[in-house]
Amino acid sequence: MSVVTAEHGHDHHDDHAHGPEKGWLRWIVTTNHKDIGTLYLFFALAMFFVGGTMAMIIRAELFEPGMQFVDPKFFNSMTTMHALVMIFGAVMPAFVGLANWMVPMMIGAPDMALPRMNNMSFWLLVAGILLLASTLFMEGGAPAGGWTLYPPLVLQTGKALPFAIFSVHLLGISSILGAINIVATILNMRAPAMSLMKMPMFVWTWLITGFLLIAIMPVFAGAVTMLLTDKFFHTSFFDAAGGGDPVLYQHIFWFFGHPEVYVMILPTFGVASTIIPVFARKPLFGYSSMVYATAAIAFLAFVVWAHHMFTVGMPISGELYFMYATMLIAVPTGVKIFNWTATMWKGAMTFETPMLFSIAFVVLFTLGGFTGLMMSIAPADFQYHDTYFIVAHFHYTLVPASIFMLMGAGYYWLPKWTGHMYNEKVGQLHFWLSAISVNILFFPQHFLGLAGMPRRIPDYAIQFSDWNMISSIGGFIFGASQLLFLWVVIDTIKGGTGEKVTDEVWEDAHKHGLEWTLPSPVPYHTFSTPPTMIPSDHR
Amino acid sequence: MSTSNTTYYIPHRATWPVLATAGLLTTLVGFANYLNGSSIGSTLMIAGLAILVVMLAGWFTLQATESESGMYNHGVGVSYRMGMMWFIFSEIMFFAVFFGTLWYTRNLSVPWLGGEGAKLATKEILWPAFNAVWPTNGPANVGGHFEPMGAFGLPLLNTLLLLTSGVTCTWAHHGLIAKNRKQLIQGLIATVALGFAFVLCQAFEYHEAYTEMGLTLGSGIYGSTFFMLTGFHGFHVCVGAIILSVVLFRSAKGHFTPENHFAFEAAAWYWHFVDVVWLGLFIFVYLM
Ligand code: HEM
Ligand SMILES: [Cu+2]
Numbered sequence: 001m002s003v004v005t006a007e008h009g010h011d012h013h014d015d016h017a018h019g020p021e022k023g024w025l026r027w028i029v030t031t032n033h034k035d036i037g038t039l040y041l042f043f044a045l046a047m048f049f050v051g052g053t054m055a056m057i058i059r060a061e062l063f064e065p066g067m068q069f070v071d072p073k074f075f076n077s078m079t080t081m082h083a084l085v086m087i088f089g090a091v092m093p094a095f096v097g098l099a100n101w102m103v104p105m106m107i108g109a110p111d112m113a114l115p116r117m118n119n120m121s122f123w124l125l126v127a128g129i130l131l132l133a134s135t136l137f138m139e140g141g142a143p144a145g146g147w148t149l150y151p152p153l154v155l156q157t158g159k160a161l162p163f164a165i166f167s168v169h170l171l172g173i174s175s176i177l178g179a180i181n182i183v184a185t186i187l188n189m190r191a192p193a194m195s196l197m198k199m200p201m202f203v204w205t206w207l208i209t210g211f212l213l214i215a216i217m218p219v220f221a222g223a224v225t226m227l228l229t230d231k232f233f234h235t236s237f238f239d240a241a242g243g244g245d246p247v248l249y250q251h252i253f254w255f256f257g258h259p260e261v262y263v264m265i266l267p268t269f270g271v272a273s274t275i276i277p278v279f280a281r282k283p284l285f286g287y288s289s290m291v292y293a294t295a296a297i298a299f300l301a302f303v304v305w306a307h308h309m310f311t312v313g314m315p316i317s318g319e320l321y322f323m324y325a326t327m328l329i330a331v332p333t334g335v336k337i338f339n340w341t342a343t344m345w346k347g348a349m350t351f352e353t354p355m356l357f358s359i360a361f362v363v364l365f366t367l368g369g370f371t372g373l374m375m376s377i378a379p380a381d382f383q384y385h386d387t388y389f390i391v392a393h394f395h396y397t398l399v400p401a402s403i404f405m406l407m408g409a410g411y412y413w414l415p416k417w418t419g420h421m422y423n424e425k426v427g428q429l430h431f432w433l434s435a436i437s438v439n440i441l442f443f444p445q446h447f448l449g450l451a452g453m454p455r456r457i458p459d460y461a462i463q464f465s466d467w468n469m470i471s472s473i474g475g476f477i478f479g480a481s482q483l484l485f486l487w488v489v490i491d492t493i494k495g496g497t498g499e500k501v502t503d504e505v506w507e508d509a510h511k512h513g514l515e516w517t518l519p520s521p522v523p524y525h526t527f528s529t530p531p532t533m534i535p536s537d538h539r
Numbered sequence: 540m541s542t543s544n545t546t547y548y549i550p551h552r553a554t555w556p557v558l559a560t561a562g563l564l565t566t567l568v569g570f571a572n573y574l575n576g577s578s579i580g581s582t583l584m585i586a587g588l589a590i591l592v593v594m595l596a597g598w599f600t601l602q603a604t605e606s607e608s609g610m611y612n613h614g615v616g617v618s619y620r621m622g623m624m625w626f627i628f629s630e631i632m633f634f635a636v637f638f639g640t641l642w643y644t645r646n647l648s649v650p651w652l653g654g655e656g657a658k659l660a661t662k663e664i665l666w667p668a669f670n671a672v673w674p675t676n677g678p679a680n681v682g683g684h685f686e687p688m689g690a691f692g693l694p695l696l697n698t699l700l701l702l703t704s705g706v707t708c709t710w711a712h713h714g715l716i717a718k719n720r721k722q723l724i725q726g727l728i729a730t731v732a733l734g735f736a737f738v739l740c741q742a743f744e745y746h747e748a749y750t751e752m753g754l755t756l757g758s759g760i761y762g763s764t765f766f767m768l769t770g771f772h773g774f775h776v777c778v779g780a781i782i783l784s785v786v787l788f789r790s791a792k793g794h795f796t797p798e799n800h801f802a803f804e805a806a807a808w809y810w811h812f813v814d815v816v817w818l819g820l821f822i823f824v825y826l827m
Contacts, residue, residue: 031552109547183621187621215628228574234757237640
């Protein structure tokens with residue numbers, strides 16, 4: 001063990017003392033934020049394809065009415081596992097990976113605040129997902145009651161139940177430790193010149209996301225712990241016979257669940273706020289309002305949870321309160337959309353792949369926000385609830401938003417990470433195929449939902465056939481297009497276009513982020529001494 | 540910021556975290572198998588716990604050695620303190636779930652089961668004889684007859700024990716600041732002893748509940764909330780007492796200075812947190 005004293009950047013004189021370990025062991029014992037970020041990102045990408053395969057099974061089964069390929073139980077396992085894998089295995093870890101890679105570089109820190117814990121967060125994630133995946137092969141099948149794990153239905157799960165619950169515990173600990181690390185890094189490790197209100201937006205959104213995670217993951221852990229004791233230790237938390245209430249589970253779950261969706265969207269906002277100014281060649285419009293809007297969204301996230309439960313039989317005062325509170329979220333969200341648009345207004349825009357994904361994000365996320373607003377109207381939600389309309393809603397907020405910005409982030413930072421330029425032609429092809437097919441996939445689901453097609457069913461009435469077939473076709477195109485991204489990632493790592501990238505990669509990017517002042521590819525250790533200057537656009 | 544003048548210690552080659560993960564995974568796989576009635580379950584669990592014990596000993600020793608050899612500058616100390624504070628915050632949220640559950644059942648779901656508001660017809664048809672007053676084990680009398688736990692026997696004594704231990708812990712801290720090692724060690728011994736006395740009393744309390752009062756984890760919602768809240772709290776007291784024991788052991792070895800004693804502070808914060816949770820329990824579970 002040695003103390004890092006090297007100057008950052010071009011000076012490599014003591015890299016031999018603590019450069020990367022040799023061989024595969026490097027990836028197991030590493031405490032380096034870049035290594036761990038890479039691990040997170042590759043793991044997330046792998047899970048994206050695992051979860052994607054499950055989605056393909058779902059869409060294949062729904063291609064036509066009637067039962068085609070799988071039995072209903074397995075179908076339900078697929079919807080449940082698809083959601084859990086995508087949320088806990090793909091989207092959340094991908095953003096943690098980005099945070100690991102970028103936050104220390106963006107704030108001028110030598111590494112994460114708690115590097116050993118950082119390593120542990122990653123391996124706990126792997127352990128949690130392993131437990132979850134193992135349930136697929138168990139007697140009675142994987143959990144099939146939906147990712148929300150509502151009792152009493154989920155208590156009918158077979159041997160998989162305790163494994164699924166413990167998987168949630170492990171994933172929860174992993175997220176909490178990861179979030180604590182990110183929060184401590186941001187609060188404690190910034191370069192002297194970087195006050196809070198000069199931090200890049202991505203850092204801000206992660207600070208707030210970290211807070212959300214620390215607050216909500218223990219809540220989910222508590223909820224599933226009660227499921228466990230109800231099933232195995234004779235408690236009556238969610239059993240009316242003993243004085244408990246199954247609806248209580250829903251309240252606890254959504255107290256976790258609603259902020260959880262913001263855990264997936266706030267870093268998305270952060271990436272968009274990072275990319276758009278660079279390609280619009282303007283500073284981010286309304287920086288401080290962006291910060292306050294993010295904080296407001298996070299605050300509201302804790303007080304709107306029962307909009308997921310409008311049909312459960314709450315008192316009317318509850319319905320009204322949760323309806324109005326939910327509508328309020330549209331205000332800070334609107335501020336953000338306005339600011340991104342204003343950033344692009346009269347900008348000298350160019351349309352490289354990261355920017356294309358960002359623009360698509362702004363447009364398509366707005367659509368998801370609007371359907372959210374529709375569903376926030378309690379009496380209207382009696383119609384929408386548990387139909388494909390809500391499936392369309394959250395997929396618009398998650399796929400062309402979170403996933404698109406993750407892809408955008410990949411294209412944006414890959415040259416910095418690898419030192420190679422990605423193939424712009426393939427990138428653009430990937431974008432256009434994704435952007436078009438995602439709408440073929442999810443837009444018809446609005447119609448299906450409004451016409452009354454329930455979610456989480458393997459078969460449906462024939463009047464839903466046409467739109468389902470179209471949706472499935474979109475799904476297959478979307479799924480296949482993502483292989484292009486895999487190709488781009490591998491190709492870029494192996495050398496990409498062969499074009500030598502500069503340190504700032506994108507024109508004038510050094511004005512927008514400290515990471516662009518570092519060499520490409522970034523050395524193993526950066527900012528061992530903090531930078532004295534911060535980028536000019538971070539007023 | 541803290542990184543400006545001195546170098547921030549970045550460890551390399553971390554082996555304990557992977558072992559921690561392996562230990563947790565083994566324990567939980569064992570526990571799940573045990574719950575499913577599989578015979579390897581308990582063996583796996585014990586193996587997992589053994590790994591965890593080794594890991595904790597190793598990791599703590601490593602941290603203590605590094606700390607004592609002066610590898611942690613001010614910035615590292617701040618990071619550790621922040622880490623601990625946010626960790627305690629997550630624990631508060633964990634307990635909040637069970638307090639919230641208690642609140643919800645007492646104020647909402649049990650009255651609803653008793654026919655409050657729009658629920659009258661349901662009650663009259665399904666369980667007309669149900670008397671919805673706390674403590675209850677529900678319309679089906681789940682778990683059979685039980686006596687609720689009173690506040691003024693062992694629980695009151697336990698409150699006094701924990702409050703006193705909070706004082707002795709602070710007294711030990713004053714000793715540490717004043718470079719009075721004897722006071723530090725005596726204070727810690729008293730704190731740890733009071734902690735274990737608390738756990739002992741709680742064991743008596745549970746024993747009485749199970750053998751004489753008919754009160755078990757299966758006694759409907761009252762038994763569920765009672766044992767879940769006090770049980771998780773008791774578990775945290777044990778953990779806190781073990782951490783304090785480690786701190787005591789280190790103090791006896793001459794570790795810690797008035798400037799550099801993160802482990803002590805973390806243990807003390809944790810202890811006060813456990814203390815405050817108990818006050819909540821005493822009020823909301825026992826008194827009200
Ligand atoms: C303007 C902001 C938003 C509003 C007003 C809103 C409103 C709602 C409402 C009322 C529901 C419940 C629908 C029902 O079950 O009947 C819902 C469901 C959902 N929303 Fe949103 N939403 C918003 C933004 C988001 C964002 C940003 C995300 C994720 C990134 C998201 C993800 C979800 C998910 C995953 C569900 C479904 C959960 C489930 O039942 O499985 N929403 N939303
Ligand atoms: Cu919500």
